[in-house]
Amino acid sequence: MQFDLDHAVPVLERTPRVISSLLESLPEGWLDARDGPEAWSPREIVNHLIHGERTDWIPRARIILAQGSYRRFQPFDRFAELKSDRPLDDLLEELDQLRAGNIATLRGWNIKQKDLDLTGEHPGLGTVTLRQLLATWVAHDLTHIAQITRTMAREYKQAVGPWTEYFRALQN
Amino acid sequence: MQFDLDHAVPVLERTPRVISSLLESLPEGWLDARDGPEAWSPREIVNHLIHGERTDWIPRARIILAQGSYRRFQPFDRFAELKSDRPLDDLLEELDQLRAGNIATLRGWNIKQKDLDLTGEHPGLGTVTLRQLLATWVAHDLTHIAQITRTMAREYKQAVGPWTEYFRALQN
Numbered sequence: 001m002q003f004d005l006d007h008a009v010p011v012l013e014r015t016p017r018v019i020s021s022l023l024e025s026l027p028e029g030w031l032d033a034r035d036g037p038e039a040w041s042p043r044e045i046v047n048h049l050i051h052g053e054r055t056d057w058i059p060r061a062r063i064i065l066a067q068g069s070y071r072r073f074q075p076f077d078r079f080a081e082l083k084s085d086r087p088l089d090d091l092l093e094e095l096d097q098l099r100a101g102n103i104a105t106l107r108g109w110n111i112k113q114k115d116l117d118l119t120g121e122h123p124g125l126g127t128v129t130l131r132q133l134l135a136t137w138v139a140h141d142l143t144h145i146a147q148i149t150r151t152m153a154r155e156y157k158q159a160v161g162p163w164t165e166y167f168r169a170l171q172n
Numbered sequence: 173m174q175f176d177l178d179h180a181v182p183v184l185e186r187t188p189r190v191i192s193s194l195l196e197s198l199p200e201g202w203l204d205a206r207d208g209p210e211a212w213s214p215r216e217i218v219n220h221l222i223h224g225e226r227t228d229w230i231p232r233a234r235i236i237l238a239q240g241s242y243r244r245f246q247p248f249d250r251f252a253e254l255k256s257d258r259p260l261d262d263l264l265e266e267l268d269q270l271r272a273g274n275i276a277t278l279r280g281w282n283i284k285q286k287d288l289d290l291t292g293e294h295p296g297l298g299t300v301t302l303r304q305l306l307a308t309w310v311a312h313d314l315t316h317i318a319q320i321t322r323t324m325a326r327e328y329k330q331a332v333g334p335w336t337e338y339f340r341a342l343q344n
Binding site: 001002003006007010011014017018021022025026027029030033122125126128129131132135136138139140142143145146147149150152153155156159160161162163165167169170 | 173174175178179182183186189190192193194197198199201202205294297298300301303304307308310311312314315317318319321322324325327328331332333334335337339341342
């Protein structure tokens with residue numbers, strides 16, 4: 001699929017509601033599920049998404065659109081703010097508000113096809129386009145929703161008994 | 173995680189809303205995304221979940237709870253009803269109604285701990301308990317939500333450009 005803003009924005013807009021529909025007021029055990037000692041829990045993934053709203057996608061898009069002489073992004077710390085003592089429902093509310101504001105900003109820029117070819121400098125990957133950044137924002141949302149649900153499913157790896165044979169996703 | 177009805181039912185209840193939040197009124201291209209010629213699209217996965225509500229989980233639980241002399245389940249056809257010309261929003265509505273009815277049925281049974289050990293005969297897997305059946309229902313929901321979002325994410329496998337390196341989930 002080619003990247004297209006009119007296809008991408010509806011996905012970005014839906015993410016907070018998808019994650020809230022899944023996690024809001026769920027029994028705590030699910031929120032702290034973890035598929036291995038280094039893996040992230042659903043709660044940590046929500047924290048990571050909030051951090052991305054503040055420091056990653058829109059700030060980087062702004063650097064690209066400004067087209068100043070220095071277009072190098074701040075490194076994004078994937079492990080920042082993973083832990084938080086705040087109630088999950090507060091975090092979900094914050095994700096919703098931050099995302100709504102960021103989508104409003106994105107729409108307000110009124111980005112044209114040619115703007116999508118503008119570039120910035122990723123600290124690890126080199127030259128990247130606005131198109132690639134926005135496509136990555138969408139893919140990042142979707143893969144983290146997949147990660148949350150896969151992590152939850154694997155909590156029942158033993159409980160499903162013989163059915164484990166039919167579930168590749170439950171096997172490591 | 174041990175299987176616990178009070179933890180399982182909230183996940184089962186949320187599934188239709190999670191999937192509707194994700195897919196309702198999305199541009200069509202996402203609904204027919206397919207990660208390989210044999211893989212299922214989000215639309216087909218919704219059809220598969222509807223078929224499961226009608227023929228799999230509750231009918232099998234009923235066989236187990238009845239404890240008749242013949243407790244062998246009908247084989248579940250994973251490929252039945254995958255195709256449908258109905259608008260997706262109709263399918264989402266149907267999934268929501270079927271699931272709500274099935275959860276009401278499940279609650280109405282007032283299942284006790286000892287009932288969870290009752291068994292039926294799976295045509296391929298042999299003896300299975302009600303506990304395993306219900307745990308599988310939950311894991312099945314969650315892995316299919318993961319599948320929908322992973323399938324959508326992979327539509328941008330090319331579009332993310334150099335970021336593909338950071339996304340194991342986008343690689344085959």
